[in-house]
Amino acid sequence: MMSEEPRPPTVIFGQMVIGPPGSGKTTYCMAMQEFLSKLGRKVAVVNLDPANDLIPYQCCVDIAELVKLDDVMDGLGLGPNGGLIYCMEYLEANLDWLLSKLERFKDCYFLFDCPGQVELYTHNCSVRNILAQLAKWNFRLTAVHLVDSHYCTDPAKFISILCTSLSTMLQVELPHVNILSKIDLIEQFGKLAFNLDYYTEVLDLSYLLDHLAKDPFFKNFRQLNKKLVEVIEDYSLVSFIPLNVQDKETMKHVMKAVDKANGYCFGDSEKRTLEAMMSAAVGADFQFSMSMDAQEKYVKSIEKDVEEEAAGNWFIESYQICVCTEEHPTPENVLDPGGGVESQREVVCIHFKGWSNA
Ligand SMILES: Nc1nc2c(ncn2[C@@H]2O[C@H](COP(=O)(O)OP(=O)(O)O)[C@@H](O)[C@H]2O)c(=O)[nH]1
Ligand SMILES: [Mg+2]
16 A cells, blocks of 8 residues: 555655636746746646646656546546546556656655646545645645636625635645735726725625625525625635736745745745744734735726725834844834743844834
């Protein structure tokens, strides 16, 4: 059995890139490979999607060497959906093939480009079993779940991607980062009804229901949508990070979230700075400012100033992490004096500089 296979000696980090067909998984793998390589990370991309015809990235392992979708469809008389499920079940039954391929790259950071069929992440168990085996081989993966951001412009579709994202999170059982992909095209089919942070942080969904009720077609489905939204809110797990693969800032946000989710940022694979460590530890990546940046760049329709909209809240303009001693005491503007780590007489403090619209 698989458990008796030789195990790679060290922990191997990486990403399982999932999401519906056309959401941008292959493009993301190519962009992330390039982005991480420039930062000095040795990246290996594995194509696990038998439906990928053209592979734009440098691929170290390709499922097509094991099983081809066209052969399965022709040979077994299956359609594309049944064919894909068969391919993943075939991979599950031949995991020794996968291990023998992966072992050659065990000093690399992995990106797995996965098939897009939603059933594979909500019903079928093959992908889940493959992931469980990868975990036994010491892979520490983050699921990076991409969904097309233009769904935000249609409230009914947004509820449906919330449901898909939640059920994928529960089924895949990995550290998970949800992405709104192609954020540069967010308004290509319509305008956003709310500010972008409403969609990225999945704030009070009752506003979405009210908005949906204005459409006569959905008026009759209010109770159904209300119940669906309650499930999302009860779990309180789904949020999104905006991404345009050509925008380095958004790529950096995604990388940080992924590294934090699987613990890569706490490992010894890369040179660490105290700031990066503390930033990950205290969660000082301010999602709101991230969404504001993306909104300013990519959302045209909302004329209201985002800062005006957020009046009455505190905003963190900048923060600084330093070691405070008796000679270099804590400045007055520290908001969170308890947020430090005490080591005898030296305290690592985070100094916030902020402003309020209250
Ligand atoms: N404008 C824009 N297009 C993107 C982005 N990411 C992917 N795409 C496009 O979306 C389409 C589908 O992408 P692909 O990677 O093949 O999706 P997959 O089926 O999930 O692997 C391609 O035409 C990509 O060029 C993005 O961030 N911005
Ligand atoms: Mg693809």
